Amino acid sequence: MxxxxxxxxxxxxxxxxxxxxxxxxxxxxxxxxxxxxxxxxxxxxxxxxxxxxxxxxxxxxxxxxxxxxxxxxxxxxxxxxxxxxxxxxxxxxxxxxxxxxxxxxxxxxxxxxxxxxxxxxNTDVEGFRRTWEAVTGGLAGAADALVLGAGGAARAVLLALCEAPVPPRIRLWNRTEAKARALAVHFGEERVEVLQDCGGTAPEVVVNATSAGLDGRSVPIELARLAGTPRCVIDLVYGKEPTPLCRRALDLGAAAVDGREMLVRQAEASQVRWFGKPPPRGVMTRACE
Ligand SMILES: NC(=O)c1ccc[n+]([C@@H]2O[C@H](COP(=O)([O-])OP(=O)(O)OC[C@H]3O[C@@H](n4cnc5c(N)ncnc54)[C@H](OP(=O)(O)O)[C@@H]3O)[C@@H](O)[C@H]2O)c1
Missing domain, CATH: 3.40.50.10860 (Leucine Dehydrogenase, chain A, domain 1)
Structure with missing residues (x-):
């Protein structure tokens, strides 16, 4: 059911x-x-x-x-x-x-x-949707998104973006291109455009749904190689320090949000599933900090 x-x-x-x-x-x-x-x-x-x-x-x-x-x-x-x-x-x-x-x-x-x-x-979908709304709420007009990755997290991100009231233009890049192509077929190739190379693009928002950065050193792509600086980077990875991609974004003058934002929002949604209501506002964010 x-x-x-x-x-x-x-x-x-x-x-x-x-x-x-x-x-x-x-x-x-x-x-x-x-x-x-x-x-x-x-x-x-x-x-x-x-x-x-x-x-x-x-x-x-x-x-x-x-x-x-x-x-x-x-x-x-x-x-x-x-x-x-x-x-x-x-x-x-x-x-x-x-x-x-x-x-x-x-x-x-x-x-x-x-x-x-x-x-x-799968509350990652709602967790990302609420993160996206919070981030893009401050951007005038529909955002244009570059999603990096083609694993489970990327699936949740793509579903949330495809179901958004005003879906952004979605471009998808993955290290293994065949997996990105399979996801584009799943979500609709008219909605998700696969890139072999992100170099010539200038997205407003970059979403990192790869696990690059978990080691505290690697980045999935070099943001400086994009044709324009994004307004914001949403990195699903988090750690004790700012992630490598968030550091690169801040150095370029872009806003950056790491994975703790989505972690808290998907966790709040989990508590709604279990208990029928969310936890008191802010409790989880403060615990995270
Ligand atoms: N903050 C949150 O609430 C939240 C929720 C869900 C997931 N996440 C995080 O999201 C990340 C991805 O999770 P997942 O479940 O999607 O994992 P997954 O299914 O194992 O997929 C991993 C993805 O990362 C790519 N990748 C791995 N290492 C890379 C590298 N060095 N450079 C470029 N791409 C690389 C893989 O590319 P290939 O296909 O080429 O291997 C694949 O697309 C994890 O770090 C996870 O902790 C966070």
Whole structure:
């Protein structure tokens, strides 16, 4: 069965929300490999504390074989959680129901149970949509976007951009061009234009959905090689320091937003799926900082 994220977000009527464990503490977790760097426990636990919720959120490193069964047992015990790299696709067969965002991206990052059935959603889509709105709200006119990458994060970004009320012009570049071409076919080649080389383009907004920069050194492309300086760079990567791409953007005089913005927004959307309402405004952002 499928439902939209909006239906899930508004659909708590009558159901027992996740996190309701009579007399006990509900357990939530981010499942992935690696998970040691994840900020998800800090931001979700801050939100639980802020409303006095009897719940705890932890990071659990799991193999791809373990991930689906662990996900189901957490959800069916009254908890829930998130799935991260590299398991967002392998858990799909373990879901009983999923949203349209999961169907369109082929990835699940949020799970919980309702009436004995395990649900999955992909709140990266809403997380990016809200980041895009916050960033481009300050730009006059429709923005023109260059998306870098063709993995799971790029799928969420492309879905959010294609579904925007005023979709931007979308150009897509990936190190392995064939994967970008496959994504353009999936989302519609009339909507997504694949570039072999970004050199001659002058996008207003550059979105980094590659994992380049996780090492603290690499960049997916050299921004200085673009035909014009973008107004803003949205980097999905985050770390303790500004990411290499954000540093390059700031050096060129562009605005830059790193992956913590989207992390907080997708986490807020996850809490809506679990509890039917978002955490108090700002709690997760402050925990992130
Ligand atoms: N902030 C958030 O909330 C959030 C949410 C989701 C994801 N993310 C981040 O987004 C990044 C991508 O995640 P994913 O799930 O899409 O991973 P993925 O499915 O493994 O895809 C990785 C992508 O990065 C590209 N890539 C890897 N190293 C590169 C390099 N050195 N130069 C250029 N391209 C490179 C790959 O290109 P090839 O196809 O050529 O291999 C591929 O397009 C990760 O850093 C993840 O942490 C952040």
């Amino acid at each position: 499928r439902a939209t994220g909006a239906e899930r977000a508004g659909g708590s009527g009558g159901r027992v929300p996740a996190g309701t464990v009579p007399g006990g503490v509900a357990v939530f977790a981010v499942l992935g490999d690696p998970v040691g760097h994840s900020l998800s426990p800090a931001i979700h636990n801050a939100a639980f504390r802020a409303v006095g919720r009897q719940a705890v959120y932890m990071a659990r490193r799991v193999t791809s074989e373990e991930c689906g069964p662990v996900m189901r047992s957490l959800a069916l015990a009254g908890g829930g959680g998130n799935v991260t790299v590299p398991h967002k696709e392998v858990v799909l067969p373990f879901l009983d129901h999923h949203t349209e965002a999961v169907a369109s991206t082929g990835a699940c990052n949020t799970f919980w149970a309702e009436q004995g059935a395990v649900w999955g959603d």
